[in-house]
Amino acid sequence: MAASKAQRDDTADTEKKPRRTAGDGALFKRGDGLWIGTVDLPPGPDGKRRRKTVSSKDKAKAIAKLRKLRRDVEDGLVAPAKNTTSVADWMDTWLDTIASRSVGPRTLQTYRSAVKNNIVPHIGTVKLVKLTPTHVRSMETKILDAGRSTRTAEIAHRILSKALSDAKKDGVVSRNVVELVSAPKVLSKERGALTTDEARKVLRVAASRGDAILTRIAAALLTGARQGELLGLQWDRVDLENGTLDLSWQLQRLKLKPGARPDDPKRFIVRAGYEHIPLYRGTALTRPKTETSIRMIPLPEPLALLLMRYKERQIPNEWNLVWVSEQFRPISSRDDSDAWHDMLAAAEVPDVHLHAARHTTASLLMEAGVDAHVIASILGHSNIVTTRGYQHVNRDLARQALAHLDVLFAAD
Numbered sequence: 001m002a003a004s005k006a007q008r009d010d011t012a013d014t015e016k017k018p019r020r021t022a023g024d025g026a027l028f029k030r031g032d033g034l035w036i037g038t039v040d041l042p043p044g045p046d047g048k049r050r051r052k053t054v055s056s057k058d059k060a061k062a063i064a065k066l067r068k069l070r071r072d073v074e075d076g077l078v079a080p081a082k083n084t085t086s087v088a089d090w091m092d093t094w095l096d097t098i099a100s101r102s103v104g105p106r107t108l109q110t111y112r113s114a115v116k117n118n119i120v121p122h123i124g125t126v127k128l129v130k131l132t133p134t135h136v137r138s139m140e141t142k143i144l145d146a147g148r149s150t151r152t153a154e155i156a157h158r159i160l161s162k163a164l165s166d167a168k169k170d171g172v173v174s175r176n177v178v179e180l181v182s183a184p185k186v187l188s189k190e191r192g193a194l195t196t197d198e199a200r201k202v203l204r205v206a207a208s209r210g211d212a213i214l215t216r217i218a219a220a221l222l223t224g225a226r227q228g229e230l231l232g233l234q235w236d237r238v239d240l241e242n243g244t245l246d247l248s249w250q251l252q253r254l255k256l257k258p259g260a261r262p263d264d265p266k267r268f269i270v271r272a273g274y275e276h277i278p279l280y281r282g283t284a285l286t287r288p289k290t291e292t293s294i295r296m297i298p299l300p301e302p303l304a305l306l307l308m309r310y311k312e313r314q315i316p317n318e319w320n321l322v323w324v325s326e327q328f329r330p331i332s333s334r335d336d337s338d339a340w341h342d343m344l345a346a347a348e349v350p351d352v353h354l355h356a357a358r359h360t361t362a363s364l365l366m367e368a369g370v371d372a373h374v375i376a377s378i379l380g381h382s383n384i385v386t387t388r389g390y391q392h393v394n395r396d397l398a399r400q401a402l403a404h405l406d407v408l409f410a411a412d
Contacts, residue, residue: 027066035059037066085172087131088124091115094163101271104286105254111159118143118156128173136160136181144184153184193359194221194349201347211310215303216323216336217343220354222303224361224379227354228252231331232285234320240308243299249277249285251330256282279319283330 026038037054054065092115099111122139123131136157143153161178168176194202199221206214219230225247232251239246254276260267262281270276277285299307307322317324325331340354358379366372 027062029059033057035062037062037069039066039069085128086124087126087128088120090128090167090172091119091124091163094166098166099162103271104274105268105270106252110155114152114156114159118148118152119160128167131164131173131177133177133180136178140181140184150184150187154186157181157183193356193363194352196364198347198349199360199364201349202343205343205347211306211313212323213339213343215306215310217340218303218306220340220357221360222300223297224358225297226250226358227333227336229288231321231323231333231336233322235311235322236320238307238322239299240304240311243301243304245297245299247295247297248287250288251279251333252276252284252286253282253332254284254286280329 027035029035034055034057038051039053040051052069054062054069056062056065095108095112095115100108103111119139122142123135126135139160140153140157143156144150157178161176164173164176164178167173202217203214203221206217216230219225219233220227223230223245225233225245228250229247232249233245233247234249237246237248254268254270256262256267257269265278267278268276268284275287279285315328317328319330321330323331325335337354340357341351344351362379
């Protein structure tokens, strides 16, 4: 019996419509007999929805292709868009539009330096979507071959990973290939530290040159505080009565806006909400970058006595800073370092970096048998002491630890 016209139309419509197989997802058979599989891809930079397809006349092969495509998309092996952006282009965009809004000026400067000197020269021309783990490893090898340190290679690795993570969030790439590469192992080197005898020699030379330089050198050796923390220390954060130093701010030089007046309180190029207190021209007080760096440390009695005498004789300055230059301005890090090296030369001791004063403090405390956790609390080492609460509980113990350094002022 011949089929009616309505029945023939229904049959034709069924053959024309894609037929999905249960459990296979976006797999269907076209009217021409070809099996088609489709997978949605992450949206590209334009935000538009896209798909990728596979096909085969054999259903089993189509299913296998579709499953592989799904795995590749999940693993980030399929680029989210046709993108000709190079690594160099993206790094510039990332620095200007993302990193500049999330990190402080000094950190941003470190990022820019690493990108300019260690990332772009080696992989800058590579298309972002074509970047592979091999490229990353090659970059790190070339950094080391150029005579740079393992720390430099590790920094480049970390910054590139941050940039690619943001590229993935923005849909520029489907994966962060740096995550597939182990970061270079940083080889620790002896950074230098003065012995007890050498530290005493430096203090004796400093004492012959006045209270300002003596207290500055003594503070470096007796507290292990960082250079910026001490240069930015103000008298209202020095509690001579209770014996504490509040290291919640640091002195930092910030980049000025083009054409900005040197006394304009909004003269610095900083992200919105960046906490800072303008001082003189390009200098400002800023918050340390980590919470564990913002700390209260005990003031050892020998240093407290020196500071008390120094405060009585010091001519006040408009920023209430503990140490200023002869022109009554904030001291630059370069001038401060020069004064340190001058003291070392005059004392005829090894010429080590100013930061080595922190290692000297740590070494002296270790020699005195002080517990490593107490040393970490004093120096603000976040890998050992992770909460300010621990520091508060152990304030008395830390003060006792610093008291061991009285030997620096003992007579020969």
